[in-house]
Amino acid sequence: MWGAMRGGDASHYTAAEPARRMPNLTEFLHALALVPVTLLPIINPLSGAPVFTLTAGDDPAATRQLARQVAINCWFIVVASLLVGTYVLDLFGISLPIVRIGGGLLVAASGWRMLNHSDDDEVRNAVKRTQASALSRAEVVKRSFFPMTFPLTTGPGTIAAAIAIGAGLPRQPALYVVGALVAVLGATLTVAVIYLVYRNAARLMARLGEVGALVMMRLMAFVLLCLGIEILWTGWAELNRIGTR
Numbered sequence: 001m002w003g004a005m006r007g008g009d010a011s012h013y014t015a016a017e018p019a020r021r022m023p024n025l026t027e028f029l030h031a032l033a034l035v036p037v038t039l040l041p042i043i044n045p046l047s048g049a050p051v052f053t054l055t056a057g058d059d060p061a062a063t064r065q066l067a068r069q070v071a072i073n074c075w076f077i078v079v080a081s082l083l084v085g086t087y088v089l090d091l092f093g094i095s096l097p098i099v100r101i102g103g104g105l106l107v108a109a110s111g112w113r114m115l116n117h118s119d120d121d122e123v124r125n126a127v128k129r130t131q132a133s134a135l136s137r138a139e140v141v142k143r144s145f146f147p148m149t150f151p152l153t154t155g156p157g158t159i160a161a162a163i164a165i166g167a168g169l170p171r172q173p174a175l176y177v178v179g180a181l182v183a184v185l186g187a188t189l190t191v192a193v194i195y196l197v198y199r200n201a202a203r204l205m206a207r208l209g210e211v212g213a214l215v216m217m218r219l220m221a222f223v224l225l226c227l228g229i230e231i232l233w234t235g236w237a238e239l240n241r242i243g244t245r
Helices: 025-043 045-056 060-092 096-115 122-130 137-153 156-167 173-199 201-243
Strands: none
Touching: 025 060, 025 156, 025 173, 025 201, 045 060, 045 137, 045 173, 045 201, 060 096, 060 137, 060 156, 060 173, 060 201, 096 156, 096 201, 156 173, 156 201, 173 201
């Protein structure tokens, strides 16, 4: 994924290779777009907008505060997965193809659940049961993490995809710093989209209407299912190539 920044394919790079050139503007923009383009279809903040509206209620201040806190939580999870996730995998001896297979299964399962979604969703019912007219600061922080940040926004599929992106960062120190900064900027763009969607969740739901929201969720669920199968297939192909060497 970050092969352009190293001047070659990511899978053939080793630390012993000579230093590569710094990326040009086109390569920089491609790397910058990689994180939001990869993660936003998996995160799909529109699918969480109805639950966010139920959680925040009709109070504009609570909506703004909750959207900001969810965005902050998501930023830390995505950045940690991008920069630290690979080393955690190395610690436990887990290969990247296995992560792709597991992440693909999780993403595809999420898409399948969304395709078969019903009004009896447990998370929605839990939010409805605990909904209050006014949220304290402590309550906002608590609800911002579960269920809004995890698992509704940045669930296991998002974390697995972020780890896979982080595994492609250059290993040469100077380029690693550049790649890490670009990845963090990409994560910031991703989180900015999440914040804007949740901040305006009530208006978006009103514009779409009940039928429009249902159509949008089903469409995004199908895209998510296909994306999960693609990630799964990529990991399976890589694992087979490793096994046949």
